[in-house]
Amino acid sequence: MKIIIANRAYSSWSMRGWLAAKLSGLPFTCEIIPMDTPEWKSGEAKVGMPSGKVPVLWDGKVPVWDSMAIIQWLADKGGHDRFWPRELPARGLAYAMAAEMHSGFAPLRSGCPMNLKERFPNFEPTPEIMADVARIDALWSEARDRFGSDSDLPWLFGPFSAADVMYAPVVTRIDTYHLPVSATARAYVDAMLAHPWMVEWIAAGKAETFPFDRYPVPGGVPA
Numbered sequence: 001m002k003i004i005i006a007n008r009a010y011s012s013w014s015m016r017g018w019l020a021a022k023l024s025g026l027p028f029t030c031e032i033i034p035m036d037t038p039e040w041k042s043g044e045a046k047v048g049m050p051s052g053k054v055p056v057l058w059d060g061k062v063p064v065w066d067s068m069a070i071i072q073w074l075a076d077k078g079g080h081d082r083f084w085p086r087e088l089p090a091r092g093l094a095y096a097m098a099a100e101m102h103s104g105f106a107p108l109r110s111g112c113p114m115n116l117k118e119r120f121p122n123f124e125p126t127p128e129i130m131a132d133v134a135r136i137d138a139l140w141s142e143a144r145d146r147f148g149s150d151s152d153l154p155w156l157f158g159p160f161s162a163a164d165v166m167y168a169p170v171v172t173r174i175d176t177y178h179l180p181v182s183a184t185a186r187a188y189v190d191a192m193l194a195h196p197w198m199v200e201w202i203a204a205g206k207a208e209t210f211p212f213d214r215y216p217v218p219g220g221v222p223a
Helices: 012-024 038-042 067-078 088-103 106-111 127-148 162-176 183-194 196-207
Strands: 002-005 029-032 056-059 062-065
Touching: 002 012, 012 056, 012 067, 012 162, 012 196, 056 067, 062 067, 067 088, 067 162, 088 127, 088 162, 106 127, 127 162, 127 183, 162 183, 162 196, 183 196
Parallel strands: 002 029
Antiparallel strands: 002 056, 056 062
16 A cells, blocks of 8 residues: 655545554555655646545545545554444544544634644734634544543554544644643643654654645744
């Protein structure tokens, strides 16, 4: 299998697809196609992307695009228990949380684009952004209180799951923009940032030298 991603420093959906591939335990290679290059803007670089967007997972001759579809494809291949909680009540909440992340939180996404190269200690979030953060904080707390508190593991549902994959870029946004969250959410953010896969991705993102200026936010300092 091969997964096609864009800039690790800025592409939140690429992060999700790559983390899903890691979670599957299946062998895969990774190809990076930088955004904002002339080839990207002309469409030449997107020949291997059926939707024109990243990530795309190529399993032999079968293309699977969109992070949620990639998660489901890999769960079908590697086992759903690798990706989702085993108990149905927990699995139902994990499904719903992943779906809400996939389709929602537009103010947070647009106002706080993922950026692993800078930090914004003086960022002033809008009420709409903070409403998204409060909702996410509540979801994380519910998952931890109901299904993760009996585990020694720090993830949302005990074992690392697709729910953690889907919220991984939000973790970086909370840290990058210094967004205020509860103690429970902050502990989860810190645990996620220390996960070996996240450490690997973030280090690679910071090391990138691709030119990119699509998401200018004033007041940034080097991360």
